[in-house]
Amino acid sequence: MKNEIKVPSMGESISEATVGNIIKPSGSLVAMDDEILELETDKVNQVLYAQQAGLVTLTVQPEDVVKIGQVIGFIEAGEGKGSGQKEKAAAKEIKAEPSPTPPSSTSLAAGAESIVPIKEAAPQASVRLTKEAWLEELKRPQAVPKKESSPVAQERPSSPPLKPPRIDVAPLKPARSETRSKMSKIRRLIAARLVEVQQATAMLTTFNEVDMSAVIGLRDKYKESFAKEHGVKLGFMSFFVKACTSALKAFPEINSYIDGEDLVHREYIDIGIAVGTPKGLIVPVVRSCNQQTFAQIEQSIEAYAKKAREGGLSVDDLQGAGFTITNGGVYGSLLSTPIINPPQCAILGMHKIMKRAVVVDDQIAIRQMMYLALSYDHRIVDGKQAVSFLVHIKNCLEDPARLLLEVS
Amino acid sequence: MTKRQYDVAVIGAGPGGYVAAIRCAQLGLKTVCVEKGETLGGVCLNVGCIPSKALLQSTEYYDLLANHSKEHGISAEKISYNFNTMQVRKEAVVQSLVTGVAGLLKKNLVDVVKGTARFLDPYKLEITQNGTVSAIEADHFIIATGSEPIQLPFLPFDEEMILSSTGALNLKKVPKRMLVIGAGVIGVELASVYKRLGAEVVIIEMLGRICPTMDPAISRGLLQILKAQGLDFQLSAKVASAEKKMKGITLQVVVNGQATELSGDVVLVSIGRKPSSSSLDLQRIGVKQDTKGFIEVDGLLRTTHRHIYAIGDVVDGAMLAHRASEEGVVAAEIIAGQHPHINYLAIPNVIYTSPEVASVGLTENEAKEGGLSVVVGICQFKGNARARCHGDTSGLVKVIGDQVSGRLVGMHILGANASEMIGEGVFALANKNTLEEIANASHAHPTLSEAIKEACLQALARPIHM
Numbered sequence A: 001m002k003n004e005i006k007v008p009s010m011g012e013s014i015s016e017a018t019v020g021n022i023i024k025p026s027g028s029l030v031a032m033d034d035e036i037l038e039l040e041t042d043k044v045n046q047v048l049y050a051q052q053a054g055l056v057t058l059t060v061q062p063e064d065v066v067k068i069g070q071v072i073g074f075i076e077a078g079e080g081k082g083s084g085q086k087e088k089a090a091a092k093e094i095k096a097e098p099s100p101t102p103p104s105s106t107s108l109a110a111g112a113e114s115i116v117p118i119k120e121a122a123p124q125a126s127v128r129l130t131k132e133a134w135l136e137e138l139k140r141p142q143a144v145p146k147k148e149s150s151p152v153a154q155e156r157p158s159s160p161p162l163k164p165p166r167i168d169v170a171p172l173k174p175a176r177s178e179t180r181s182k183m184s185k186i187r188r189l190i191a192a193r194l195v196e197v198q199q200a201t202a203m204l205t206t207f208n209e210v211d212m213s214a215v216i217g218l219r220d221k222y223k224e225s226f227a228k229e230h231g232v233k234l235g236f237m238s239f240f241v242k243a244c245t246s247a248l249k250a251f252p253e254i255n256s257y258i259d260g261e262d263l264v265h266r267e268y269i270d271i272g273i274a275v276g277t278p279k280g281l282i283v284p285v286v287r288s289c290n291q292q293t294f295a296q297i298e299q300s301i302e303a304y305a306k307k308a309r310e311g312g313l314s315v316d317d318l319q320g321a322g323f324t325i326t327n328g329g330v331y332g333s334l335l336s337t338p339i340i341n342p343p344q345c346a347i348l349g350m351h352k353i354m355k356r357a358v359v360v361d362d363q364i365a366i367r368q369m370m371y372l373a374l375s376y377d378h379r380i381v382d383g384k385q386a387v388s389f390l391v392h393i394k395n396c397l398e399d400p401a402r403l404l405l406e407v408s
Numbered sequence B: 001m002t003k004r005q006y007d008v009a010v011i012g013a014g015p016g017g018y019v020a021a022i023r024c025a026q027l028g029l030k031t032v033c034v035e036k037g038e039t040l041g042g043v044c045l046n047v048g049c050i051p052s053k054a055l056l057q058s059t060e061y062y063d064l065l066a067n068h069s070k071e072h073g074i075s076a077e078k079i080s081y082n083f084n085t086m087q088v089r090k091e092a093v094v095q096s097l098v099t100g101v102a103g104l105l106k107k108n109l110v111d112v113v114k115g116t117a118r119f120l121d122p123y124k125l126e127i128t129q130n131g132t133v134s135a136i137e138a139d140h141f142i143i144a145t146g147s148e149p150i151q152l153p154f155l156p157f158d159e160e161m162i163l164s165s166t167g168a169l170n171l172k173k174v175p176k177r178m179l180v181i182g183a184g185v186i187g188v189e190l191a192s193v194y195k196r197l198g199a200e201v202v203i204i205e206m207l208g209r210i211c212p213t214m215d216p217a218i219s220r221g222l223l224q225i226l227k228a229q230g231l232d233f234q235l236s237a238k239v240a241s242a243e244k245k246m247k248g249i250t251l252q253v254v255v256n257g258q259a260t261e262l263s264g265d266v267v268l269v270s271i272g273r274k275p276s277s278s279s280l281d282l283q284r285i286g287v288k289q290d291t292k293g294f295i296e297v298d299g300l301l302r303t304t305h306r307h308i309y310a311i312g313d314v315v316d317g318a319m320l321a322h323r324a325s326e327e328g329v330v331a332a333e334i335i336a337g338q339h340p341h342i343n344y345l346a347i348p349n350v351i352y353t354s355p356e357v358a359s360v361g362l363t364e365n366e367a368k369e370g371g372l373s374v375v376v377g378i379c380q381f382k383g384n385a386r387a388r389c390h391g392d393t394s395g396l397v398k399v400i401g402d403q404v405s406g407r408l409v410g411m412h413i414l415g416a417n418a419s420e421m422i423g424e425g426v427f428a429l430a431n432k433n434t435l436e437e438i439a440n441a442s443h444a445h446p447t448l449s450e451a452i453k454e455a456c457l458q459a460l461a462r463p464i465h466m
Helices: A131-139 A185-200 A213-230 A237-250 A294-309 A383-398 A401-405 B017-026 B042-047 B049-068 B083-107 B165-169 B185-196 B216-228 B321-335 B364-369 B385-390 B423-430 B435-440 B450-459
Strands: A002-006 A016-022 A035-040 A045-049 A054-058 A065-067 A071-077 A203-211 A256-259 A262-265 A271-273 A275-277 A280-282 A323-327 A346-350 A354-360 A363-377 B006-011 B031-035 B111-114 B116-121 B124-129 B132-143 B147-149 B177-181 B200-204 B232-234 B237-245 B248-255 B258-264 B266-269 B273-275 B308-310 B349-351 B356-361 B374-380 B396-402 B408-415
Touching (some): A213 A294, A213 A383, A237 A294, A237 A323, A237 A383, A363 A383, B017 B083, B017 B132, B042 B083, B177 B248, B185 B216, B185 B266, B216 B396, B364 B374
Parallel strands (some): A323 A346, B006 B031, B006 B132
Antiparallel strands (some): A016 A035, A346 A363, B116 B124, B124 B132, B356 B408, B374 B396
């Protein structure tokens, strides 16, 4: 029984995808739910799973562009045994190719393209060159003949002149060598997006600093009862989301984007929270923040983190934010200039909380301080608004009662 | 999560297991090797490859002195042998290598635990030794439990009269008449040992040819030579039943439809080997095995559990010690995150009769069945200068090439020192060399290896010495 391998739907706006890493090439035996190959789009990577056990035949190669719904191969039902030597079906090229690594998180501190991390432990191609695979490779027409040896002929061949003896030995790799590898599609896309946003927008950053004592005090006081009551940890992020929500309500033009010649303002507040995972930076979106409680915000973030680790994030989780919060502080950044996530017009960067000597009531005091950075698109937001927006956030954080009382 | 006791636990210290353990340790993995036998080294070192080669060497020397000294002008009256001394020497060789393996594991800081291993859960082994029970936890496992001889249901091994290879290697005295069931590698090797020591040997084989995996030109040539040495072959003969008598064994055999009886003092049953893993309790943790008991593995030597690997005879494939070793290295490297590669076609096969047989790659039929347009070159050792100097000119080199690419696809040698010469074929296959390249390489003169060059030249239709 043949099961067609079809390109699945990957999100409303996605109509095509590129074939990425092939995990189980043609001729492999798969069990149900085995990973077959990866499909790449400019928003998300998705793994294609086997819907039944059997022998895989693929009709596409890496870099091929395929449409949603296109049949790109099939699985013929079989025992789904492990690939032993007795396989009659020729296994394809067996040289184990290293699976393409998704971009690392460090350089994409802010405004990064949303990427779904590729599932951990993606299996490599088989390393066992069986007789069948060897024969298949031998019979494949060589693109570039390895050596100039003439094919063996039955009559007396005109043998090519014997080559002069090679005296040189292939040099050992020198100590100062380079290695070259092709950029993955995702990395190329991210690179392009990052450059584009800087050229298309009038981006600059305004800074401020916030005394985190009040927030830290609240956390210390209520963290246990909060965890007990709501089943989730009270982090900093809920405070920041609440503060940003309040600020976005006060400065609605920042919750806007340019579409052609229109300036579109959103009535709802969806905030993207940048989360670092072992496979890269992802920005899941907390929806309708103006209607969420502290606990609900923390629960959303935790649910996303779990989904990200297990590779269960969907495109819908990553689309449609009007504002982004990124936190370089977890890596130790004291101050940075985050890059806006288009088509948003601003992004807030949180940083490391560090004890600093500051002046309070004309006295030197030691306070837990955090620098805040707001990068914004000057075409939409003017300086006064941006600075005031950031001050609003600062005030809400330094005096959380403002959030309770809805006082700016 | 707390780190487990070991990065890797290797089960079995045979050529697959101990090599895997050493490679793991080289790659910085904390490794333990569990062995249930009294000594390390597995079947190969203790009751297989090594003891058989030691006896083959001793008996070959005896045969040379007893039967060929005259033609070299050497007068050697009253050449005799002491079988016990041969056995003692054999044991000493085995012992030295077993100690060697223990030394290698120690040097590489691999922990060695003696006892029978059993999976309690996918990450834990229970080890039983003389009633004492202990446990080992590891992040990865490499199962290298090997194989054991297959016995006929009506001839259960007693290792005195009904022998497996183990018993045949440890006989106290040379039997007067020995029956051998199965004309594969083990059968013909052990038959040779006892024939040289004066036993009457009859080899009973179900198929119409001996050593069926060999290229027919080779197995035909070997059969002729062994017959000339005095071995009696009953081919296309099936053993139907057996009777154990007071002083021997009688087999009821059907040869070409005719029922007949064959008797001997002892019978060696060498009809093949089957995988051993029953004591591991693999069902408990759901590791899949096929109907013959081989552990199923994927293209990365992993079993049903991604962290449990299996290598060697317990995995379907050629039952060769060096195959197990290659797979052991590959499994270790995969665990360490590397990208190794194993080319099964470039693994040679050797039979240690005299003359030896060695082959690598495809036979002529396999090449044709594989869809290749085949070109063949043969060089007989009769025409080889070194062979003439030796005095033994039996045998041949046969090379098989692919016409389209010019590449070597198979090399088969029947002749003295074949085991040492086959490396050239292994290398050529692994590196996709052509017959032309082999023919262009200089081969020392006078050596037997020139026959390889000559066979390639013959395939290229321009032999020099033929």
